[in-house]
Amino acid sequence: RTDEYGGSVENRCRLLKEVLEAIFEIWPSDRVGVRLSPHDAPNGGNTYYGCKDSNPDVVYRHAVRNVLNGLNLAYLLLTEPRWVGKYDDSPETDPGFQMPLRNLEMFRKEYSGVMIGAGGFTPSSSYAAMSGDGSKDEYDALAFGRWFISNPDLPERLKSFHEWKANGGADASQPPPPLNRYERDTFYTQDAEGYIDYPSLEFDQQTPTDNSNKLDYEGMVLGKYPLLEQDVVGTSLKETEARSKL
Numbered sequence: 001r002t003d004e005y006g007g008s009v010e011n012r013c014r015l016l017k018e019v020l021e022a023i024f025e026i027w028p029s030d031r032v033g034v035r036l037s038p039h040d041a042p043n044g045g046n047t048y049y050g051c052k053d054s055n056p057d058v059v060y061r062h063a064v065r066n067v068l069n070g071l072n073l074a075y076l077l078l079t080e081p082r083w084v085g086k087y088d089d090s091p092e093t094d095p096g097f098q099m100p101l102r103n104l105e106m107f108r109k110e111y112s113g114v115m116i117g118a119g120g121f122t123p124s125s126s127y128a129a130m131s132g133d134g135s136k137d138e139y140d141a142l143a144f145g146r147w148f149i150s151n152p153d154l155p156e157r158l159k160s161f162h163e164w165k166a167n168g169g170a171d172a173s174q175p176p177p178p179l180n181r182y183e184r185d186t187f188y189t190q191d192a193e194g195y196i197d198y199p200s201l202e203f204d205q206q207t208p209t210d211n212s213n214k215l216d217y218e219g220m221v222l223g224k225y226p227l228l229e230q231d232v233v234g235t236s237l238k239e240t241e242a243r244s245k246l
Contacts, residue, residue: 009062012053017067029072036060037079037119038103057106065110073113077143078103080119091146091181096120097234101129108137118143123161123179123230130162150182150225153200161230169231177201178227197221 001007005014016034023032038060039051053059068076082099091097097120104117117129117139129139148154160176186194196219203217 009059012059013063013067016063020067020071030074032073033075033077034068034073035077035079035118036063037081038107039081061107061110064107069111069113071113075114075116075141076111077116077118078107080104080117080121082120091228091233094120094234097122097125101125104129104137104139108139114140116141116143118145122234123158123176124165124234126158127162127165131166146182146184146187147179149187149195150180150198151200152198153202154179156201157230176230178229179233181226181228183225192219198225 001011005011020029020032020034037051039053039056064076080099080101080103082096082102099120101117108115121129121142121144126142130142131138144154151157157177157179164174164176180198182198183194199220199222200217203220204222206217
């Protein structure tokens with residue numbers, strides 16, 4: 001582009017700045033959140049919706065540091081460039097689950113407000129990104145998509161996993177609850193299957209009589225979906241098969 005929205009880094013970030021200025025005329029900044037999906041196309045990483053730039057690191061760093069930082073936003077959500085849709089039918093071997101965090105390292109020091117991470121997190125990597133010991137850059141919160149679809153009580157399950165990790169992991173006596181393995185083929189379909197039939201932990205622990213009149217459990221089915229131990233998610237298929245035989 002050769003107009004005021006192209007060329008220089010400032011021009012490329014102009015639309016973001018102008019949109020926020022218009023929104024702030026209606027809503028205070030602390031009621032507004034911004035989501036960016038910095039890509040890594042020059043290095044072979046993932047892009048989103050065909051959004052490419054010849055120098056994404058410079059453009060996104062300017063957006064975070066010079067446009068967004070200091071606005072007192074409710075949050076800035078950054079999508080890690082590692083989710084690859086064609087592989088996500090297998091949560092055991094999805095390569096995105098094993099890729100390192102990129103945006104956290106690049107942008108955490110550029111932004112002083114609340115920063116949320118999204119894209120390809122597993123229970124183990126979520127613990128690493130939010131361990132809270134202050135020794136490294138960390139996200140303030142994490143967003144999940146696929147695992148929330150198959151686990152309606154995902155925060156409770158992840159909390160148990162984080163506590164288990166903090167207490168020594170495999171050496172601890174009480175393992176965390178497993179996750180319902182999601183079925184990718186049921187995403188974005190028109191039926192209840194794959195949306196309301198994944199069971200919660202509470203449903204799993206109730207008797208049929210207890211469940212009969214509770215709308216919270218409507219549609220849930222026990223035993224329909226395989227379970228995955230939380231520390232297995234994202235490991236290699238070979239390792240997963242070996243552990244299943246123990």
